[in-house]
Amino acid sequence: MEKEKFTVDQILSMDLPNIILYAAPVMLSLVAIEWIISYKQKKDYYDSKDTISAAVIGLVNVAMSAGLKILTFGVILFFYNLVPWSIPATWWSYILCIIWIDFWRYWAHRVGHENRFWWATHVTHHNSEKYNWSVAFRLSWTQHIKVIFFIPVALTGFHPVVFFICHQIEVLYQFWIHTEYIHKLPRPIEYIFTTPSHHRVHHSSDAKYLDKNYGSTLIIWDRIFGTFQPEEERPKYGLTEPVNTYNPITLNFHEWRDIYIDVKNSKSLKEAYHMMFGSPAQIAAEKKAAMEAAEQKKKAA
Structure with missing residues (x-):
């Protein structure tokens, strides 16, 4: 049939x-x-x-x-x-x-x-x-x-x-x-x-x-x-970097805005691809490390 x-x-x-x-x-x-x-x-x-x-x-x-x-x-x-x-x-x-x-x-x-x-x-x-x-x-x-x-x-x-x-x-x-x-x-x-x-x-x-x-x-x-984790102490909720707004438009599009800025400021296609499709946790860690390095450089100057 x-x-x-x-x-x-x-x-x-x-x-x-x-x-x-x-x-x-x-x-x-x-x-x-x-x-x-x-x-x-x-x-x-x-x-x-x-x-x-x-x-x-x-x-x-x-x-x-x-x-x-x-x-x-x-x-x-x-x-x-x-x-x-x-x-x-x-x-x-x-x-x-x-x-x-x-x-x-x-x-x-x-x-x-x-x-x-x-x-x-x-x-x-x-x-x-x-x-x-x-x-x-x-x-x-x-x-x-x-x-x-x-x-x-x-x-x-x-x-x-x-x-x-x-x-x-x-x-x-x-x-x-x-x-x-x-x-x-x-x-x-x-x-x-x-x-x-x-x-x-x-x-x-x-x-x-x-x-x-x-x-x-x-x-x-x-x-x-391998992604299971039992609840132990009470969690702290939200993002690792808070958005600090109640605006629904911002809450929906802040990450898209940040992606646009990071891709625009990328120095190569490889970096742009990474900024768009890479691990959010890894990208956040890289940006934090870059900011800390810049501050250390500024202090040393």
Whole structure:
């Protein structure tokens, strides 16, 4: 039997459930409850300006996602239609698809920390110095180009409806792990799934916690690929070099601006390439060392 191919119009006409949209009132309510509890308990988990900034970033991102729906659907459908095989839409295909998407989310997330170009599409999620459920809304306005990381999922042949529903489930899972109120869970859960404890480590700017725990739904990828770090002392959140602003535009584009400046000031194509695609941690260390050397030279003069 010949494989059924799909167009974007066909998928849109199916009126797929927007799970994230349905969950939005619940998420907003939980943010409000967590905020009120932390205020009454005099915890430092929330900052009003930071939360408003996160809300603005999240709302714009939702609008952009809706506007780019045809493009993102089109990319996935193009590659799904390329291959002659398909995986039927059955209960077990949803499980397999979530695992396969999660594997690629791990690598997309890891590349987003280890390559400066992709870091610029992700840094917005990390530039808050607080850790609460509102931080889950801080998704970069340029993150949508990450759709290319999920082309292998489309090429595997998962039914487009299965893919789009599973991807929403994966994104929705990220919400609950952004809290300090949930401590460590029973060992089997902590061993297999990404939990608030794991993700607090990931959001830390402490040296021992940097570039760890990339897993989205499953933490097993970090255990397999050597990027796992258990939570020990309470993390310090935010970037190693704070942005010190609540402006949503700056929070979304400050790294792109810095890349432009560094590439423009590069003395060779090799240096320019390094400034655009090198390791953010390595580039930051090099820039710090250069500044210290310049200061030492100035003092010696």
